Amino acid sequence: MNAMPMLAAVSAPLQSRRPPALVAANAGIDIERLREHVPVLRRKIKAGQSVYRAGQPFHALYLVHVGCFKTSELSGDGREQVTGFRMRGDLIGVESIGLAAYACDAVALEDGEVWELPYPPVLRALFGLPDMHARFTAAMAEEIRRDRAWMLALGTLSAEQRVSAFLVDIAGRCAALGFSDRHFILRMSRADMANYLALKHETVSRALSHLQEIGCIAVLRREIKMLDAERIVAMASGCASVH
């Protein structure tokens, strides 16, 4: 009942290839170029600590450099909704632009590092560089499209399909970062996944178990190995010819 042997190769560090130059994943915002014009503070964040919290004065955007972070929306009465997981190259804080305070929480899932981009100087610098403003706008549009794609998945897919879609999404982002898209480590807990997918953590567990049972994936706690990626993609796309 244990997938240990199948996952033996996964235990090795995933950083087999050198990560690509740090460019915001959402659009072609070249931070290296930006750094020539504005001061960029490197800030280390420990697992569980927050980059910012809802209600704190908004003063900077952050670019994820190392680690994985979750952003979560909070309601007045204690409800929480994870709105996304941010990895290397992702820009966080854009949702709070135009406000006096951050609108959501950003918490580190593991030890990591973000680059702090103080908002007024950075935005002015961005706007001064050719093309940068358009790229920044495009990055925000991409953020909207991400959310909309999530809505489509959440509104139309079943529990198991959502989990499949989530795995496909993570795999794609790992590939974009130069990692393997066939075996990777989920940086978030089952509870965080479940919250993001609008499910309960038991349901996520069951779905992963079932995907393993039918031979699509191999699971060992947070390690995932895609055995039949094609079928997972098919399931995530709604073509549920399951079992």
Add this chain to the structure above:
Amino acid sequence: MNAMPMLAAVSAPLQSRRPPALVAANAGIDIERLREHVPVLRRKIKAGQSVYRAGQPFHALYLVHVGCFKTSELSGDGREQVTGFRMRGDLIGVESIGLAAYACDAVALEDGEVWELPYPPVLRALFGLPDMHARFTAAMAEEIRRDRAWMLALGTLSAEQRVSAFLVDIAGRCAALGFSDRHFILRMSRADMANYLALKHETVSRALSHLQEIGCIAVLRREIKMLDAERIVAMASGCASVH
């Protein structure tokens, strides 16, 4: 079993107060000011017709002037997800910025009119005006926050709570437009509402019937009268002391 008498007053047209100046609801984008600098085409749309469809070449943003529109995300295999309802002052098309083609559909729910803002000239004009670029960015951030708020509601609320939250949202937007927030007409079908809320139209029917049964609202087809707005807000906020 019919709410007719309660809704007698609602039959009168809702345009009791003069609508406010047309300013994009999401941020302070002053279109009147913009019109002095760029050509704005007024385009009439009949009920059921689309402003744009996914896949068509992206060439313009649209500002809703009259009517109500729905935007919906489409998947390759026929799934559809309504991502929002757009009313007077709302800007649509921003999600497609940076793409060659529109990423979603925008369909009129009733006869209406949009102002077409050809993308390259308008954006350049926007960026030339002081503060406009920042406001435009803020409008996009607001769009992201709307989506995130929807995620929070969809991920954490039950069917009836979602319907309540939807009514509260619509009421708030009606109020912002100078209409009554106590009685209004839903411009969309039960099916569109249901899709937006990730429910089935029967469930929406049930929820509305129940809300009427417990005295929170009066319903006559698409006409809604808020009888106990406070309780509806409470339900929409998760404090479900229903029945």
Add this chain to the structure above:
DNA sequence: AACGGTGTGTAACGGCGTGTAACAGGCCCC
């Protein structure tokens, strides 16, 4: 008036996902 199509309301049934619980394993601290 008769007709069909669309949108809506109601009811019964059943299934997916939830709630609850118990248990196993890993990790930290004592």
Add this chain to the structure above:
DNA sequence: GGGGCCTGTTACACGCCGTTACACACCGTT
């Protein structure tokens, strides 16, 4: 090593909501 805590897995009963079906109101057309 032992205890406590957290995470993850599995089992089982329940309930919300989806599914299906049907009836009705409304509208334009014939």
